[in-house]
Amino acid sequence: MKALVLSGGQGTRLRPITYTGAKQLVPVANRPILFYVLDNIAHAGISEVGIVISPETGDEIRRAVGSGGRWGIAIQYILQDRPGGLAHAVKTARPFLGDSAFVMYLGDNLIGSNIDAFISQFQNSVPDALILLKAVDDPSRFGVAEIDERGRVIRLREKPKNPPSNLALVGVYVFSAKIHQAIDAIHPSPRGELEITDAIQKLLDGQLPVESHIIDRWWLDTGKKDDLLAANTVVLDEWIQRDIQGEVDAVSQVAGRVQIGRGAQVIQSKLRGPAVIGDGVLIRDSFVGPYSSIGNGTQISQSVVEHCVVMENCRIAGIDRLEDSVLGRSVQVSANHGPHKAFRLLLGDHSVVEL
Secondary structure, eight states, X not given: OEEEEEOOSOOGGGTTGGGSSOGGGSEETTEEHHHHHHHHHHHTTOOEEEEEEOTTTHHHHHHHHTTSGGGTOEEEEEEOSSOOOHHHHHHHTHHHHTTOOEEEEETTEEESSOSHHHHHHHHHHOOSEEEEEEXXXXXXXXXXXXXXXXXXXXXXXXXXXXXXXXXXXXXXXXXXXXXXXXXXXXXXXXXXXXXXXXXXXXXXXXXXXXXXXXXXXXXXXXTSHHHHHHHHHHHHHHHOOOEEOSEEOTTOEEESSEEEOTTOEEESOEEESSEEEOTTOEEESOEEOSSEEEOTTOEEESOEEEEEEEOTTOEEESOSOEEEEEEOTTOEEEOOOSSSOOOOOOOOTTOOOOO
């Protein structure tokens, strides 16, 4: 079995951060989202992995991931020349996939389960597709599945106005090689893309077996700011352990599960976990609260930061309270303590500021 990881896409819902970087490399607990995806694939024993990349962000993903050696896998990069949909990405990867069964994994999705059990179910029952489903509050945002009492899929619908169920398609699928014939038989949707839901429906129309697995743990699509913060919270809650490698002075307090990276300094400050503090970070006269990830090289002084994702080399100074925020690389946020009180902002397209 092979794996196909989709890491193209423009990340429009995370702009302006994704104007200058791939959405799959946005950090959760100071690790790129894509790395968690590759962790899961490697844990399942899959060694041949294709990563679909775009012309805009492909080089950045190549530099970050490399050849796959750190996971013990072999990676082949596959250029998708345009955002033509998930099924178009599979079609582009056909030379790599050949006649092999494969896992398709969206590179900006996180799930709280290992994929081993799903692969075992596929290998034992040998359907032509196995889709992962999750009960959600607002299924109209997703592809939605109708299933029978045995978990067999009856019908799929893409973002329906009146959803027939609350079961959304999770961004992990397992396919046999017959999916290629199904993709060849579909046409672009009204938004001009080849939809993977249409291809799976084509399998169903041909009476080919499509099974489902409803996951009982969390699933997070990190495409928006609040989703990214939620993912950061979940990962910090479940996977972070206390590990202090930097320097903490005698008057500072570090409570709970906090990781402090090499070369970091905590001076006259309080840290409360779960939280991750990157390498070379300086925190002075400040409070960093739970569910915060502070990227390498960042400096925080005379500020309160809580429930935030702060990327590399940021500067935060004199901020009474920064919460529920995502800061991109090298962002500067500071207070104006002069006699003339005013906000001074330099913001890129699609920025959001709440004062």
